[in-house]
Amino acid sequence: MAFKRKAIVVGAFALRLPIVAVAALRLHYLGIQIHSLNPTLHGVIAVILTEIQLQYSIISCLTCSIRPFISAVTTNYGATAINVEVYESVNGPGTKAYGAGTKAYGAGSKQRSQRSNRESYALSSASKRDKLLREATSNKMRTQTYSTGRAKNGTESIGQETVAKDSDDYAQAGPYVEAKYMGSIVDQREMSMLGRTQVLRRNFHFVSVLGFGCTLIGTWEFLLSLIQFGLTDGGTAGLIYGFIICVIGFTLVYLSISEMASMAPTSGGQYHWVSEFAPPAAQKYLSYISGYLVATGWQCSIAGTAFLSGTIIQGLVVLNDSTYVMERWHGTMIVIGVAIFCVLFNIFLAKRLPLVEALLLIIYIVGVFAIVIPLWVLAPRGDAHTVFTQFSNSGGWSTTGTAVMIGFSGTIASLAGFDCAVHMSEEIKNASETLPRAIMSGVAVNGVLGFLMVITLCFTLGDIENILATPTGYPFIQIFFNATQSYVATNIMTSIVIIVFTSAVISELATSSRQLWSFARDGGLPFSSYIAKVNHEMNIPLNAVLVSLVITILMSLINIGSNVALNAIESIIISAFMSSYMITIACVLWKRIKGEPLPARRFSLGRYGMAINIASLVFLLPLFFFSFFPLATPVTAKTMNWNSAMFGGVIVLATAYYWVWGRKQYTPPVALVKREQYEI
Structure with a gap:
């Protein structure tokens, strides 16, 4: 089992730890009730603690079954599933999308795309597809084109690799930052605007x-x-x-x-x-x-x-x-x-x-x-x-x-x-x-x-x-x-x-x-x-x-x-x-x-x-x-x-x-x- 899954399981079960405090208090007051001359009166607190323990136990047991919690803490480490249908509408037929920051293969070219503004897992609804399409078509994409000659759009070849020289190029990653940790296209644009190079992993999300x-x-x-x-x-x-x-x-x-x-x-x-x-x-x-x-x-x-x-x-x-x-x-x-x-x-x-x-x-x-x-x-x-x-x-x-x-x-x-x-x-x-x-x-x-x-x-x-x-x-x-x-x-x-x-x-x-x-x-x-x-x-x-x-x-x-x-x-x-x-x-x-x-x-x-x-x-x-x-x-x-x-x-x-x-x-x-x- 991956560490991430283990951590989620441990976290879900950790919610049961406060029960220990309630149980300890309940046992303490049960002892007082047992030795009391008026057990009915002195048993009130023990009864209240018993109810708290029972109700909280039920709630904590159900925590690990709550899907929104698991979804909220799942970062997917930057991976994004882009709808192939939308991707092809932008890049033309024959291309395949594997996620933000991954490679898209087309007719005779090999392009690296960093076009997602935020993560999405299955952009099945029309609204999400339209949003991605607008973002993909409105943003200029920084590309690396592998060819043996001179490419278009102001790029020139260096051996087998040509690098874009557009003035709107996005922030470069440090030499050891994986593409999936580069963040959204807006993050890259802002880093470039601030004159910075991405050298740390972008793996924090809202939660x-x-x-x-x-x-x-x-x-x-x-x-x-x-x-x-x-x-x-x-x-x-x-x-x-x-x-x-x-x-x-x-x-x-x-x-x-x-x-x-x-x-x-x-x-x-x-x-x-x-x-x-x-x-x-x-x-x-x-x-x-x-x-x-x-x-x-x-x-x-x-x-x-x-x-x-x-x-x-x-x-x-x-x-x-x-x-x-x-x-x-x-x-x-x-x-x-x-x-x-x-x-x-x-x-x-x-x-x-x-x-x-x-x-x-x-x-x-x-x-x-x-x-x-x-x-x-x-x-x-x-x-x-x-x-x-x-x-x-x-x-x-x-x-x-x-x-x-x-x-x-x-x-x-x-x-x-x-x-x-x-x-x-x-x-x-x-x-x-x-x-x-x-x-x-x-x-x-x-x-x-x-x-x-x-x-x-x-x-x-x-x-x-x-x-x-x-x-x-x-x-x-x-x-x-x-x-x-x-x-x-x-x-x-x-x-x-x-x-x-x-x-x-x-x-x-x-x-x-x-x-x-x-x-x-x-x-x-x-x-x-x-x-x-x-x-x-x-x-x-x-x-x-x-x-x-x-x-x-x-x-x-x-x-x-x-x-x-x-x-x-x-x-x-x-x-x-x-x-x-x-x-x-x-x-x-x-x-x-x-x-x-x-x-x-x-x-x-x-x-x-x-x-x-x-x-x-x-x-x-x-x-x-x-x-x-x-x-x-x-x-x-x-x-x-x-x-x-x-x-x-x-x-x-x-x-x-x-x-x-x-x-x-x-x-x-x-x-x-x-x-x-x-x-x-």
């Missing part, structure tokens, strides 16, 4: 990109792990209203990002867009700084998420063994282990990553219900009036409003980073259309799941002082234990969080390495020639992946000496992302204000574009400002938020490097763009 973004951002598990920020500054009311405000604000931000991704779907992302849209006098420098900010944010993000995974494991050990003493070097070794595992996954399972991401999306969605359902059933309920109206200012700030804004940091971290999919754009089929859909769908999915988790936590917290003082270091672990009063149930629920965090590290390594690789191929980094190399056997930027691993290990080692220093490095994540978004959106807004035409795109904000851009900047500016504030006062060296020093240091060092070496080596992406040759 896999959606899974990639949702699991990487991981809104609900980041809210769990960082809930202490919101409880200290803001309280339950601050958490709820802050989350709603952030979801609305980030929706506007990601609408702006999605539009730019449709204009230029490239792994460079922000620094490429700034290069195209910034005022000419500042294009090169602003693009360079944006590249450094994004690279800094993603590299620190890997270390931060791996650190959460490692220290949550330590917290679980503390819960189960009260004699265990948490040592910083223990956590560091676990962090390094998590990072190495994720790097090996990215290297040896890179070709399977799209399928894995689709399966992880299912685990991500099912996992949240495996956590909130036990909390709904077992945890004590908070008073609705208190939950929705009680603000907290435990940080000692002058006003509650200031405290609430500072407490946004945990919520921001759970929603920032949806540009991750953009950095994978050169591995996404039909990227300019798929990216905006996947980004906005991911915002919707994470927004709903995150809101569900926030409401559940705020109603089931119990004693806030008790959970904040937990010896595990993570209040959510204490919440789980207080609700279930079971080590087994708490271990299972926390393990789900660890699994989802680990999957986020896998995705972060992928997106950060692609961004690093893209910035290096434009000469933006020290040792760019080494980092920009692509391993042609695996079709991944292997050196960039290994550099990301080294950076993660070095940052995790800082924790051995001082967790304050590591926290200072990690605090830069929010400010780096927010500033990169602000610079990028400000540049496209500048073009709109000047009335200059924007590039053609398949996802457009239309007449609302300027308003959305302005609202995005109004939302981002205060978040950026308050990201430099410490959580509480009075401030000491240990409680100080060193983000301002770290952020300033990155800007100063990047600027110094730019003026000494970077400006001579860095090639701004706008210098490679050839839109005038392709846009009508």
Whole structure:
């Protein structure tokens, strides 16, 4: 059985894993019922859990029989079955079609066709045939004609091979990229328009990109792990209203990002867009700084998420063994282990990553219900009036409003980073259309799941002082234990969080390495020639992946000496992302204000574009400002938020490097763009 089929089977059966948690809770309460003096009353929870177990068992058993699920995760690895009837109508009788990117044999010529705009399996309906026919006849096809003489249409022979020299030729594949991984004809056209060569496999589709973004951002598990920020500054009311405000604000931000991704779907992302849209006098420098900010944010993000995974494991050990003493070097070794595992996954399972991401999306969605359902059933309920109206200012700030804004940091971290999919754009089929859909769908999915988790936590917290003082270091672990009063149930629920965090590290390594690789191929980094190399056997930027691993290990080692220093490095994540978004959106807004035409795109904000851009900047500016504030006062060296020093240091060092070496080596992406040759 092929690995793909095995993975689908494993994924379908993996949906049954949450039953283990429900079954464990059911057995626990059956034991209480058996020894109770009033078994009828104390058997209510056991009966409810029995019904949940039975109903969910039926649903999970039927999952593997659902055809839409199997079809959604089936990428077919780029193969396309083109209707022979349609193909012959374009190329003339006697030709045979074998799929996009395969060879078509005709009378005396051998042509390689790359004409499908998106996959289709059997274009039997008239509408699909008409659509393919229109696309095939309207697009100029890049051909390789094998002959012994001079061919037509501006091609000249080189030995036995003649190569087209039409000005509208599509993007060339790297020497080791198979034709089926070149993407659609639109992908090739856009790569050529952006001055890029296809060297990575395009095997991501909508579902896999959606899974990639949702699991990487991981809104609900980041809210769990960082809930202490919101409880200290803001309280339950601050958490709820802050989350709603952030979801609305980030929706506007990601609408702006999605539009730019449709204009230029490239792994460079922000620094490429700034290069195209910034005022000419500042294009090169602003693009360079944006590249450094994004690279800094993603590299620190890997270390931060791996650190959460490692220290949550330590917290679980503390819960189960009260004699265990948490040592910083223990956590560091676990962090390094998590990072190495994720790097090996990215290297040896890179070709399977799209399928894995689709399966992880299912685990991500099912996992949240495996956590909130036990909390709904077992945890004590908070008073609705208190939950929705009680603000907290435990940080000692002058006003509650200031405290609430500072407490946004945990919520921001759970929603920032949806540009991750953009950095994978050169591995996404039909990227300019798929990216905006996947980004906005991911915002919707994470927004709903995150809101569900926030409401559940705020109603089931119990004693806030008790959970904040937990010896595990993570209040959510204490919440789980207080609700279930079971080590087994708490271990299972926390393990789900660890699994989802680990999957986020896998995705972060992928997106950060692609961004690093893209910035290096434009000469933006020290040792760019080494980092920009692509391993042609695996079709991944292997050196960039290994550099990301080294950076993660070095940052995790800082924790051995001082967790304050590591926290200072990690605090830069929010400010780096927010500033990169602000610079990028400000540049496209500048073009709109000047009335200059924007590039053609398949996802457009239309007449609302300027308003959305302005609202995005109004939302981002205060978040950026308050990201430099410490959580509480009075401030000491240990409680100080060193983000301002770290952020300033990155800007100063990047600027110094730019003026000494970077400006001579860095090639701004706008210098490679050839839109005038392709846009009508």
